[in-house]
Amino acid sequence: MVLISARSSAPSASSMETSPVTAGNTKICPQKPVEVKENTEKFCPVTMNPRHTRKAFKVMNELRSQNLLCDVTIVAEDVEIAAHKVVLAACSPYFHAMFTGEMSESRAKRVRIKEVDGWTLKLLVDYVYTAEIKVTEENVQVLLPAASLLQLQDVRKTCCEFLESQLHPTNCLGIRAFADMHACTELLHQANTFAEQHFSDIVQGEEFVNLGIEQVCSLIASDKLTVLSEEKVFEAVITWVNHDKDVRQEHMAHLMEHVRLPLLSRDYLVQRVEEETLVKNSSACKDYLIEAMKYHLLPGDQRTLIKSARTRQRTPVSLPKLMVVVGGQAPKAIRSVECYDFKEEQWHQVAELPSRRCRSGVVYMNGHVFAVGGFNGSLRVRTVDSYDPVKDQWISVANMQDRRSTLGAAVLNGLLYAVGGFDGSTGLATVEAYNVKANEWFHVAPMNTRRSSVGVGVVGGMLYAVGGYDGASRQCLSTVECYNPSTNEWSYISEMGTRRSGAGVGVLNGWLYAVGGHDGPLVRKSVEVYDPSTNLWKQVADMNMCRRNAGIIHVIQDSAVELKGKGGESDSNNHHNKFYDSNL
Known part of the structure; x- marks a missing residue:
């Protein structure tokens, strides 16, 4: 043990230059002083303790729970939350601006937040102190806008990731609208992509028929729409209009502008499109139909010369690249069918043919x-x-x-x-x-x-x-x-x-x-x-x-x-x- 005792007199400057520092009878740092050259930096290792911050915030949260050293009360509705200004300001740019600026709240002991309900505000203040929050289906729609207001970007990101994980044909359009409203760029992109990839499913749900005209047009105009046939797009338009026919039939021309009628078969154009009452009642729609029929009358080599949005094939990105091998001889005719997934680079056995066959024609x-x-x-x-x-x-x-x-x-x-x-x-x-x-x-x-x-x-x-x-x-x-x-x-x-x-x-x-x-x-x-x-x-x-x-x-x-x-x-x-x- 090193014992340091107080002395009434200090060593002289000259003695410090030539002698080690002493304390009582014990020498401290008895080594000779090291001469440090000018402009030479010393390497001083820094010790970082990752648990220090967690321990500090844990103690501050305990102080808050006991209302110790708290200097502000945050109020929302009838909920009052004691807190420390310095902690709130350190974690939230919203509170930082409030408490360090010239606003009256910087000196106030009580601050009311009108845009957030009390229960949600409590969750977010708890997060500030604990870095823990549970996002659920029940709270995400109020939590995300509240986190946006308080500029808690990590909570906002967690909410967006949760909503992305919940995307389904029955809710993706609602999530898309929610993301657009709150400027969640990545979530909006993911919801858009999901809607394009699952178009055939979403048009059967309530969310689709409740869309506004511009939202429908934006969706059906996409080149990345995943549809096996343009028939699905035409039928979706008719379904949407018929949901509120008296109000929506005036939008038929605007909608049909984005339906690629030339890509439909001639039989479908004649037997279905031409016979549709909504098409018959619109001169612009009839013009689009005539355009499609003229396209089919052209020789095949001339069709490729026509370049327009309605003659352009859609290019969905979601369809998996698969190769199917059907039947064959091994050595006799067989029923076996195999599928190769280019992404997984694996072959999979799928349902067998109803009967044996080889030397057949196979098409998609x-x-x-x-x-x-x-x-x-x-x-x-x-x-x-x-x-x-x-x-x-x-x-x-x-x-x-x-x-x-x-x-x-x-x-x-x-x-x-x-x-x-x-x-x-x-x-x-x-x-x-x-x-x-x-x-x-x-x-x-x-x-x-x-x-x-x-x-x-x-x-x-x-x-x-x-x-x-x-x-x-x-x-x-x-x-x-x-x-x-x-x-x-x-x-x-x-x-x-x-x-x-x-x-x-x-x-x-x-x-x-x-x-x-x-x-x-x-x-x-x-x-x-x-x-x-x-x-x-x-x-x-x-x-x-x-x-x-x-x-x-x-x-x-x-x-x-x-x-x-x-x-x-x-x-x-x-x-x-x-x-x-x-x-x-």
Whole structure:
């Protein structure tokens, strides 16, 4: 122990320079003094105690609870809260300005807060002392504006995060309005995004029909609206107007300005839109309908030249990128269906097909996956199954009129087309179209050539049938035909440079790709691309291996992915997936 005793006389300055400081008989810091050079900084470590602030605030809160050292009473309604000005000013810019400025409250012992109820103010003062607060469904709507008033930004942020976690199709529009009212920028953005992503659900609720006209227009005008069909937007407008028809029908023209009628099918325009009384009663709405009908009368290659808000496709960001593989042979026809999630980078087993099928056509239309025709291991079939990814359920829809396997399938103008194929005895030139609304198939003009193992693609409103096998001449084909739905006619276009049966066909950036395929025993790895504007095919980079019966889809940015096909030499199933980047 170091003992320090008082002395009546202090050491002289000279003795302090040469001798250690002494206290009684004990020397303190007996080391020789260190000479400190001029302009040299000493390193002095600082000890931080994170518990100090918590302990201090805990003691101050205990003092407050005992009304000790309190110098102000905050009053709201009939609630009186004793507090310390310095604590309130340290935590709240609102109180800081009140107590340090020239306001009369800076000297007052009692301060009344009129904009906040007593119960909420008590919660916030408790938070100032304890840094703890519980946000609930019951208090968030009064807590957030009160926290905004007192400029307690952390509480305000907590309230916004709580509301964001509560977003649901039944409340997102109300939360959006609340966020807008209180200038909660991030919450407003999240509520807007949620409303866009769940549009099909929110239009069925009370909040939607109670929106104001400008709020409805703002929502349906969004490019990011997630809808499987523009029909949903049109029907939402009609629902909103009919909720208070006498008052709202005058807004029809303003609303229809944001409905992308040209993107609707011609059948829907004629059978539904044109027959709607609210449309008939508005000359401006009829003009929008005429605009849409004229758009459908244009050749496919001319439609792309029309640039307007109503012809622009919506680009929702919420739809997950999924790839569905339907049926197949392993080694016999199977019912298995798998789904690949590009975000999770995982395969998932989903509901099985109602019946076995391979060599079928598979397309995505109106939010459903359709498996068309194929071979069940014994017979070529004309059955068609539809998969609902939301319900994870397959249902059977109307059968085709002809049995088909190794057919081409594509969607054009809201109709599903089944092109060519093989019926078990001969190749087919016939083509059928499926109307999902009527649940019926009907024949359209046949191709000029029979084509089984045909690849199909849609570019510029035209349907292309690429290569295939002609059972009559027993030759693989290099010819390509184009179907114009406006004239119901097939016509030949430029031939490919090589014969290809079982080629994978896909569309990327407005060009038609023919990938691999075979010419008799010769399986190809070459790839050709067709430019409709020049009516020319050209060779592009070869694949790494030969493939036939490969599937091609456009899934990521400007790249195409090729699914497994069959190889050449061993003719065994090929499990490799390849990507083609058109920018390289």
